[in-house]
Amino acid sequence: MTATLLNKGHEAKIIDSDVEDYKNDDIYRIIKEYKPEAIIATVSLPTIYNDCSFLQEICHYSSANVIAKTSISYPPILKEILKKSSADFCIYGECDLNIDKIIGGEERKGTAFLSNGKLEIVENSIVADLDKLPLPARNLIPNEKYHYILLGDKTTTMQTSRGCPYPCSYYCAYPLVQGKKWRSRSPEHVLREIEDIVNNYQIKKILFRDATFTLNKKRTHKICDLIIQKNLKIEWWCETRVDCLDSKLMQKMRQAGCQGMNIGVETGDPEILETQAKIGMTLEKLNVIRNIAQKLGLRLHFLLMVGLPKETKKTLYETYKLICALKPESIGITIVTPYPGTQLYTEAKEKGWIKTEDWSMFDGHSPIMRTDNLSFQDLVKAQRMIYRGFSLSCRGPISWIRLRLLDYCFKRWISQERNTS
Ligand code: SF4
Structure with a gap:
């Protein structure tokens, strides 16, 4: 996804806090300095609660679009992620090639979001080639x-x-x-x-x-x-x-x-x-x-x-x-x-x-x-x-x-x- 963004002329940064041993405060500091327009953060099943509260915190620190990236497509859990994280939407599908359009709001394939509290899931489109x-x-x-x-x-x-x-x-x-x-x-x-x-x-x-x-x-x-x-x-x-x-x-x-x-x-x-x-x-x-x-x-x-x-x-x-x-x-x-x-x-x-x-x-x-x-x-x-x-x-x-x-x-x-x- 990052490579696609770079190829399409955007600026991007990857933060791998596990290997960098970053604490939440380190990441908030980087976000404040970098001032991104969108933040994509991964959410996995066993770390779902921590991930979601981290995302919620990010929403306070930044005016960026906050997007949860997960590999979970099970609807009740997608809903839980969206509710608990306050993320704008979830990417659950393969968005490697159209991530720029998804961030820009031009495309929604492979995403899920809440509309008046109701979960909407837009069908995924896989990368065939x-x-x-x-x-x-x-x-x-x-x-x-x-x-x-x-x-x-x-x-x-x-x-x-x-x-x-x-x-x-x-x-x-x-x-x-x-x-x-x-x-x-x-x-x-x-x-x-x-x-x-x-x-x-x-x-x-x-x-x-x-x-x-x-x-x-x-x-x-x-x-x-x-x-x-x-x-x-x-x-x-x-x-x-x-x-x-x-x-x-x-x-x-x-x-x-x-x-x-x-x-x-x-x-x-x-x-x-x-x-x-x-x-x-x-x-x-x-x-x-x-x-x-x-x-x-x-x-x-x-x-x-x-x-x-x-x-x-x-x-x-x-x-x-x-x-x-x-x-x-x-x-x-x-x-x-x-x-x-x-x-x-x-x-x-x-x-x-x-x-x-x-x-x-x-x-x-x-x-x-x-x-x-x-x-x-x-x-x-x-x-x-x-x-x-x-x-x-x-x-x-x-x-x-x-x-x-x-x-x-x-x-x-x-x-x-x-x-x-
Ligand atoms: S062969 Fe495929 S479906 Fe079976 S356990 Fe391995 S990854 Fe899973």
């Missing part, structure tokens, strides 16, 4: 301050595609935010940005923030070929599904500087995997990919979740066993969050599984949804035991006795379920 996007305005951000734990310091992010067509949209917010239709930038367009990053900013580490980076294998091959041909010595990381990988592609990715991948595994239970979590992916395929990655020196970070509706203590044990057996380099376990707007949210509401609608707890870590089989405490306990199993199994024979003990405790916990039922 992502090659039309300008290169991001990296010159306006403190590039040296960005860090990604799996790649290290001075890492930048790139997005080369949008949308995700997979059926895990049942619980996943990606398709809700970016749509189910997958759109991608051409390999040449992606390369232009990589060259800009390397040559103009001397950045050598890139995190690709696509939902499924290798969805189109041919395109991924081409991107890698171009990186290799241009001899760009970069280290990069991406996120994908195992059914979008194969040995040939992984070799090429490694050659092009790929250090590892976040892999959506979700569960170790084959039935949940095939029916709810990752339709199309199998544990056999995961095993194969794990072996190839190990041989190539590609690190795998497994993304797991506990608490899908079909989950039981036994299926949680399957996840624990899978992690102990495959020993990925790292894991992240979230407790299922029923994001508003997903089918899971509707189902969970109907069944009375959701304990609160305090959105600040919808962060992927707080237990806010129980199921018919598992309580909130069960989910936290399972998350802890799987993490513990992972950490002990990585330590090798030295932790063998502690791992056996943990295994015993896990099995005892499962048998308690049997007794209760």
